[in-house]
Amino acid sequence: xxxxxxxxxxxxxxxxxxxxxxxxxxxxxxxxxxxxxxxxxxxxxxxxxxxxxxxxxxxxxxxxxxxxxxxxxxxxxxxxxxxxxxxxxxxxxxxxxxxxxxxxxxxxxxxxxxxxxxxxxxxxxxxxxxxxxxxxxxxxxxxxxxxxxxxxxxxxxxxxxxxxxxxxxxxxxxxxxxxxxxxxxxxxxxxxxxxxxxxxxxxxxxxxxxxxxxxxxxxxxxxxxxxxxxxxxxxxxxxxxxxxxxxxxxxxxxxxxxxxxxxxxxxxxxxxxxxxxxxxxxxxxxxxxxxxxxxxxxxxxxxxxxxxxxxxxxxxxxxxxxxxxxxxxxxxxxxxxxxxxxxxxxxxxxxxxxxxxxxxxxxxxxxxxxxxxxxxxxxxxxxxxxxxxxxxxxxxxxxxxxxxxxxxxx
Numbered sequence: 001x002x003x004x005x006x007x008x009x010x011x012x013x014x015x016x017x018x019x020x021x022x023x024x025x026x027x028x029x030x031x032x033x034x035x036x037x038x039x040x041x042x043x044x045x046x047x048x049x050x051x052x053x054x055x056x057x058x059x060x061x062x063x064x065x066x067x068x069x070x071x072x073x074x075x076x077x078x079x080x081x082x083x084x085x086x087x088x089x090x091x092x093x094x095x096x097x098x099x100x101x102x103x104x105x106x107x108x109x110x111x112x113x114x115x116x117x118x119x120x121x122x123x124x125x126x127x128x129x130x131x132x133x134x135x136x137x138x139x140x141x142x143x144x145x146x147x148x149x150x151x152x153x154x155x156x157x158x159x160x161x162x163x164x165x166x167x168x169x170x171x172x173x174x175x176x177x178x179x180x181x182x183x184x185x186x187x188x189x190x191x192x193x194x195x196x197x198x199x200x201x202x203x204x205x206x207x208x209x210x211x212x213x214x215x216x217x218x219x220x221x222x223x224x225x226x227x228x229x230x231x232x233x234x235x236x237x238x239x240x241x242x243x244x245x246x247x248x249x250x251x252x253x254x255x256x257x258x259x260x261x262x263x264x265x266x267x268x269x270x271x272x273x274x275x276x277x278x279x280x281x282x283x284x285x286x287x288x289x290x291x292x293x294x295x296x297x298x299x300x301x302x303x304x305x306x307x308x309x310x311x312x313x314x315x316x317x318x319x320x321x322x323x324x325x326x327x328x329x330x331x332x333x334x335x336x337x338x339x340x341x342x343x344x345x346x347x348x349x350x351x352x353x354x355x356x357x358x359x360x361x362x363x364x365x366x367x368x369x370x371x372x373x374x375x376x377x378x379x380x381x382x383x384x385x386x387x388x389x390x391x392x393x394x395x396x397x398x399x400x401x402x403x404x405x406x407x408x409x410x
Contacts, residue, residue: 006161007031008149010131010173015313015330016166017116021065022338024120033120034149034157036130036167040117042110049191049225049233051112052081052104054328059103061331064338067119071107075115079210080106080226085400086207087393088217090273094397097211106211108228112327128153131172134163136306145308147176162308162358164337166330169293171315176306180299182318184242187384189290190260192283194224194232200282203275204232215276216392220268222276234283238268239388245289260287292320294381297374301366310362312337317373322383329376333369340365 007023009016012035023031053059053071062068081097081104097104107115117125130152137146148158165173169182194204207213208224215222221237264280272280300317310316313330344361386395 005030005032006143008157008160008163009033010134010149010163010165010171011035011167011315012037012113012117012125013166013168013313013330014112014116014327015334016164017113017120018061018065018331018334019164019166019312019338020124021067021116021119022061022334023341024124025066026338026342028341031124033125034129034131034151035125035127036152038128040114040125040127042113049235050077050080050106050108050227051327052106052324053112053331054325055103057325057328057332059105061335064335065116065119067115071115072105075107075111075228076105077107077210077228078105080212082209082211084207084209084211084213085393085396086213086215086276088215088220088272088276090215090275093393094400096400111228129155131167134165134173134176136176145306147309160308162310162362164310164312165315166312166334168314169318171311173309174311174315176309177311178299178302180295182293182295185292185294185320185381185384186239187292187320187388188238188240188242188244189292190236190238190264191288191290192234192236192285194234194279194282195284196231198282198284200278201232203278207275208232214396215272216387216396217390218271219388219390219392220272221387221392222269222272222279224279234279236264236268236280236283237387240291242291244291294319294377295373297377297381300373300377301370304359304363304366307359308362310337310366316369317377319377319380320384322380322387323376325376325380329372332372333365336368337361337365 007030009020009031012033016033020031020033059068062071083096085093087093131149132152133150135148137148139146143161144159145161145163147160147163148156150156163173165171167173194201204224208226210226212226213224219239223235223237225233225235227233261281265277269277269280295318312333314326319326340361344357383399386392386399389395
């Protein structure tokens with residue numbers, strides 16, 4: 001790590017790493033990224049599925065970062081935008097993206113992270129630095145915003161001109177700027193998988209192909225999503241209490257497979273067609289819960305009262321994932337913030353600016369980010385209501401038709 005970096009980025013997720021890469025390619029090298037994970041090796045809880053990168057946001061970020069060619073050649077799955085939509089009786093409602101022309105290629109979450117990690121000097125990432133709190137004192141200066149970052153490992157860091165919270169929904173940086181917190185949406189995804197030798201794998205390839213399948217109805221969602229190795233993730237979208245898993249398993253153990261399968265087949269998906277329930281019965285553990293949280297859009301925003309601190313991505317505007325733009329929006333945040341720093345602050349190896357220049361950069365970035373973040377939350381919440389409606393399949397068809405027409409400028 002540089003002796004006295006000017007910029008601290010909290011979180012090595014997509015938005016934080018895109019910002020680090022954009023600073024690097026623009027010769028602003030006095031930054032450091034603090035990440036809670038012990039290393040770049042992912043744990044079981046980090047497997048996740050796949051992401052579609054949108055042209056004006058996620059793809060733009062990779063282009064600006066000089067990574068789009070590698071993304072296109074090594075990782076982008078252009079045919080994975082195919083989506084087969086059914087209702088809960090197994091009746092096909094629509095198939096989208098079958099022509100392969102949709103400009104929303106997929107990439108596994110882990111592949112995207114590694115692509116970005118490979119683009120940033122390894123010594124810039126400080127692994128094993130989970131943040132416990134960030135506090136601010138009155139000892140500020142042009143080169144020190146007065147904030148002290150405390151880490152779970154017992155160490156601390158200070159002397160930064162800019163601290164960027166890219167640390168997700170439960171950001172430890174956010175409380176410096178706003179008292180707003182995410183709230184539970186009432187919805188939860190439970191994730192399983194289908195391996196190549198799974199008895200339902202052939203059926204999955206027939207119904208989802210290289211892309212995904214979504215079955216909707218009875219206020220539930222069942223989805224298959226193919227990932228880069230050809231296996232499928234299975235997602236059960238349900239309305240559940242926030243503590244559903246805490247009542248049934250220990251802090252680290254997986255919910256007992258048979259107990260969960262009985263609940264899914266006998267209770268939650270009892271009314272679904274046999275060909276769909278087959279995926280419920282065949283889904284492999286470990287099952288992982290993903291309780292879904294969102295900010296109140298009216299609480300996205302703050303006055304610039306704390307100098308040299310801002311937020312990116314979910315830390316600023318976490319939403320439910322029902323329009324598929326969360327990561328894209330966060331990557332776009334990083335582009336806008338980097339552009340604003342370059343516009344308002346001196347170029348070079350150091351941030352090299354006075355406090356007013358940096359504050360102008362942050363104010364300009366946040367003015368743009370607040371609008372996009374609020375819009376994302378509102379649209380995601382509206383889509384959430386659609387996907388969990390009684391007649392969700394038809395409502396979703398109407399939603400997708402409007403989205404495609406918007407993309408085509410109709």
